[in-house]
Amino acid sequence: MNSLAAEIVSVGLLLGVLAFAVARPRGLPEAVAAIPAAGLVVVLGAVSPADAWEQTHTLLPVVGFLAAILVLAQLCDDDGLFDAAGDLVARFCGGRPVRLLGGVFGVAAVTTAVLSLDATVVLLTPVVFVTASRVGAHPRPHVYACTHLANSASLLLPVSNLTNLLAFTASGLTFTRFAVLMALPWLAAIAVEYVVLRRFFAADLAVGAHPPKEAEQRTVPTFTLVVLGLTLLAFAVTSLIGIEPLWAAFAGTAVLAARALRRRRTTLPALWRAASPLFCLFVLALGIVVKAVVDNGLDTGISRILPGGESLTTLLAIAAVAALLANLINNLPAILALLPVVAPAGPGPVLAALIGVNLGPNLTYVGSLATLLWRRVLHEHDSAPSLGQFTRLGLLTVPATLIASTVALWGTLQL
Amino acid sequence: MSDVKTTALVWISPSTWPACVDAARERAPDDHVVLLHVGDDRIAAEAHRAYAGLLGRGHGPERDPGSRLEALSGVAGADLLEKAAHRLGRPCELLDRHGRPQEEVIRAAADADLLICARDGDPERPGPHSLGPESRFVVDHAPCPVLLVWPHRT
Numbered sequence: 001m002n003s004l005a006a007e008i009v010s011v012g013l014l015l016g017v018l019a020f021a022v023a024r025p026r027g028l029p030e031a032v033a034a035i036p037a038a039g040l041v042v043v044l045g046a047v048s049p050a051d052a053w054e055q056t057h058t059l060l061p062v063v064g065f066l067a068a069i070l071v072l073a074q075l076c077d078d079d080g081l082f083d084a085a086g087d088l089v090a091r092f093c094g095g096r097p098v099r100l101l102g103g104v105f106g107v108a109a110v111t112t113a114v115l116s117l118d119a120t121v122v123l124l125t126p127v128v129f130v131t132a133s134r135v136g137a138h139p140r141p142h143v144y145a146c147t148h149l150a151n152s153a154s155l156l157l158p159v160s161n162l163t164n165l166l167a168f169t170a171s172g173l174t175f176t177r178f179a180v181l182m183a184l185p186w187l188a189a190i191a192v193e194y195v196v197l198r199r200f201f202a203a204d205l206a207v208g209a210h211p212p213k214e215a216e217q218r219t220v221p222t223f224t225l226v227v228l229g230l231t232l233l234a235f236a237v238t239s240l241i242g243i244e245p246l247w248a249a250f251a252g253t254a255v256l257a258a259r260a261l262r263r264r265r266t267t268l269p270a271l272w273r274a275a276s277p278l279f280c281l282f283v284l285a286l287g288i289v290v291k292a293v294v295d296n297g298l299d300t301g302i303s304r305i306l307p308g309g310e311s312l313t314t315l316l317a318i319a320a321v322a323a324l325l326a327n328l329i330n331n332l333p334a335i336l337a338l339l340p341v342v343a344p345a346g347p348g349p350v351l352a353a354l355i356g357v358n359l360g361p362n363l364t365y366v367g368s369l370a371t372l373l374w375r376r377v378l379h380e381h382d383s384a385p386s387l388g389q390f391t392r393l394g395l396l397t398v399p400a401t402l403i404a405s406t407v408a409l410w411g412t413l414q415l
Numbered sequence: 416m417s418d419v420k421t422t423a424l425v426w427i428s429p430s431t432w433p434a435c436v437d438a439a440r441e442r443a444p445d446d447h448v449v450l451l452h453v454g455d456d457r458i459a460a461e462a463h464r465a466y467a468g469l470l471g472r473g474h475g476p477e478r479d480p481g482s483r484l485e486a487l488s489g490v491a492g493a494d495l496l497e498k499a500a501h502r503l504g505r506p507c508e509l510l511d512r513h514g515r516p517q518e519e520v521i522r523a524a525a526d527a528d529l530l531i532c533a534r535d536g537d538p539e540r541p542g543p544h545s546l547g548p549e550s551r552f553v554v555d556h557a558p559c560p561v562l563l564v565w566p567h568r569t
Contacts, residue, residue: 027476117469121462121466122478126462126480126487130487136429136430138429139429140455146465203537203547204535207430207566208430282470390464
């Protein structure tokens with residue numbers, strides 16, 4: 001098969017795999033379409049078996065890291081960490097919705113950074129809704145803060161987002177160096193989100209709330225917090241002494257899992273489900289399909305668009321292209337496609353691409369193509385809520401956070 | 416004199432509802448009172464979208480935070496209506512709807528003789544800012560007279 005035919009077939013398969021992952025017909029797992037598609041690109045010769053194996057070999061530790069973090073977040077939830085955080089925020093707000101928003105920003109930013117955006121979307125968002133209702137505040141600004149920060153606050157650590165783990169592996173940076181370079185971009189994105197949400201939801205935040213009732217106080221799971229803190233510390237230490245930080249994630253997860261199993265708070269099947277094994281297989285298969293798309297022409301296409309070097313305009317251009325691509329397809333295939341092109345240029349361009357794919361999704365979340373399908377799915381269930389408010393908020397935050405974070409990255413690189 | 420009571424529709428919204436219930440007690444003591452709460456569907460839709468962005472992570476819809484927010488919103492609405500009915504202190508009708516709040520309020524107001532709602536804007540800034548986009552819409556489009564009250568200070 002020639003390169004053009006291989007490219008057309010690979011792009012078609014990639015779009016099919018993504019459409020399947022979003023629509024999930026009859027609730028089938030996303031791997032059901034991705035694994036045959038990966039097999040097909042190899043059989044058709046769009047990727048050689050050796051290249052496919054190399055890609056899988058590169059992605060395997062990343063996927064293991066992701067699984068460990070997903071289980072760690074679930075164990076923290078089982079131990080009541082998020083409920084305790086919600087309770088703390090309710091107490092801190094003292095009946096003032098603006099302070100509640102500040103508290104939600106703090107908890108959502110830290111949760112996303114340490115336990116990944118999955119934890120914020122799936123585990124923290126419902127807690128924030130309950131917390132706002134408990135103190136009689138309008139839940140809308142606080143829920144939107146959670147869903148937005150799940151993307152915007154996922155810049156700080158390699159563990160904050162699956163896209164970060166992929167870029168971290170490709171960049172050759174240490175865990176601590178990654179965090180140092182991304183600290184200012186992370187803070188810049190959070191600051192922009194705060195200013196925009198505070199103004200956008202001014203009406204909801206203006207009317208008062210009340211402090212929570214004393215009887216509802218929750219206990220803080222100290223053991224879990226200590227293990228989490230030590231795991232974070234171990235990420236830094238392992239990377240400084242040349243051990244893969246993946247082992248720190250495994251160790252922290254193993255300690256909490258052993259304790260939860262002994263106390264019968266969880267079961268082995270529940271831990272297996274929390275690790276999302278089918279999603280891990282999906283990522284590996286997606287990696288092969290994206291490699292076919294990249295190697296058969298997308299790489300030359302992208303490198304023609306992207307300028308070289310580490311100047312501010314270059315970084316801004318990379319972030320913009322990455323954000324656009326994340327909105328066209330999805331941030332996961334977007335970063336897989338961009339990494340082979342930007343990685344040789346050094347950590348600056350890799351991190352700029354990461355800023356783009358992580359912040360861009362606040363415009364459409366799944367990628368517009370997938371969103372179209374998603375809306376069709378919603379429509380079938382006879383509820384088609386307006387996209388107006390969501391899109392307006394995305395238009396206000398995404399360009400501003402992209403610029404602020406990329407400028408902050410450029411500034412950090414100059415130090 | 417007719418025995419047919421006029422109907423006062425009271426919009427029960429988080430944090431502003433006590434002022435509306437008090438207004439119904441004082442200004443519509445003899446009316447048939449309908450307490451209306453509208454769950455905002457856009458909140459659950461936002462969580463659905465964020466979950467879709469994760470491509471499900473291999474899990475089924477049972478892990479979707481949007482579905483959990485829909486269930487929690489139902490509980491929160493029922494709880495608010497119960498508190499409001501208790502504060503009103505006399506028999507009343509409870510309506511729990513969901514959708515876009517301003518549109519559902521206008522729809523429900525078609526059968527009412529009076530709509531009681533609170534300003535949802537910044538109480539510190541009299542003028543246009545004292546009305547948020549939702550109460551602005553309701554005031555503009557209500558098919559019946561509107562009694563607009565300031566929320567209680569906390």
